[in-house]
Amino acid sequence: MTENQHHEDEQLEVIMGLIINGGNAKSSAFEAIQAAKESDFATAEEKLKESNQFLVKAHDVQSKMLINEANGHKTTVSLLMVHAQDHIMDAITFKDLANEIVELYKKLASQNSFIFNEAGKLIPGFLFLVLFMRL
Amino acid sequence: MAEKTIMLCCAAGLSTSLLVSKMQKAAELNGIDVKIFATSAADADAKLDEEIPDVLMLGPQVRYLEGQFKDKLNIPVEVINMQDYGMMNGEEVFKRAVSLIHE
Numbered sequence: 001m002t003e004n005q006h007h008e009d010e011q012l013e014v015i016m017g018l019i020i021n022g023g024n025a026k027s028s029a030f031e032a033i034q035a036a037k038e039s040d041f042a043t044a045e046e047k048l049k050e051s052n053q054f055l056v057k058a059h060d061v062q063s064k065m066l067i068n069e070a071n072g073h074k075t076t077v078s079l080l081m082v083h084a085q086d087h088i089m090d091a092i093t094f095k096d097l098a099n100e101i102v103e104l105y106k107k108l109a110s111q112n113s114f115i116f117n118e119a120g121k122l123i124p125g126f127l128f129l130v131l132f133m134r135l
Numbered sequence: 136m137a138e139k140t141i142m143l144c145c146a147a148g149l150s151t152s153l154l155v156s157k158m159q160k161a162a163e164l165n166g167i168d169v170k171i172f173a174t175s176a177a178d179a180d181a182k183l184d185e186e187i188p189d190v191l192m193l194g195p196q197v198r199y200l201e202g203q204f205k206d207k208l209n210i211p212v213e214v215i216n217m218q219d220y221g222m223m224n225g226e227e228v229f230k231r232a233v234s235l236i237h238e
Contacts, residue, residue, distance in 0.1 A: 012223060013221065013222065016220065016221040019196060020195055020196060020217055020221050023145075023194065024198070026196065026199070027195075027196065030199035034199075087196060
């Protein structure tokens with residue numbers, strides 16, 4: 001294998017690492033929202049944590065490239081590299097918003113649990129409260 | 136006309152396009168006549184109607200779409216192995232796709 005070919009393969013591996021970790025972070029964040037939608041908040045929290053771990057991995061790869069660049073070893077910027085950066089930016093934004101959406105679902109669930117019980121039936125206590133307020 | 140069609144799908148269809156060329160090589164080496172193409176998640180539905188693939192392989196970065204596709208399709212749908220994807224191992228992904236078609 002020529003030196004050049006070896007370098008290219010290494011480069012591709014780094015880029016794919018960014019794409020996969022960025023993509024996985026987004027996938028996990030998406031699954032967190034889906035779990036929260038079903039009121040499964042334990043899974044939602046788990047998935048948000050998982051999303052963060054993938055982002056940390058992507059961040060490590062990026063940091064290494066930045067350090068290399070600072071040391072005078074420039075990374076070639078290819079279209080695929082730009083695309084990989086897109087994936088990471090997208091994942092960061094998506095994960096931050098997923099955090100907020102999970103919080104919203106939690107709030108919604110705690111408000112609903114005051115009016116409805118787990119089976120979706122009206123809670124008698126709530127009815128009494130409404131009656132009491134009318135009196 | 137190729138016998139079977141393998142469809143790959145990822146966020147923008149960019150990294151899977153790279154994988155397509157590697158899988159195509161693996162297919163040629165094995166002497167199998169197969170059509171392989173990649174698409175973006177946004178264009179996936181249109182391509183599914185147009186090309187009628189025999190198997191759908193998803194990039195690990197769009198893992199969250201797996202459930203959706205499984206619900207509406209009656210062909211095998213699978214997320215590509217992360218290591219194979221990272222190494223752009225066309226041979227392994229091709230073998231997996233073929234074995235999914237024959238399952």
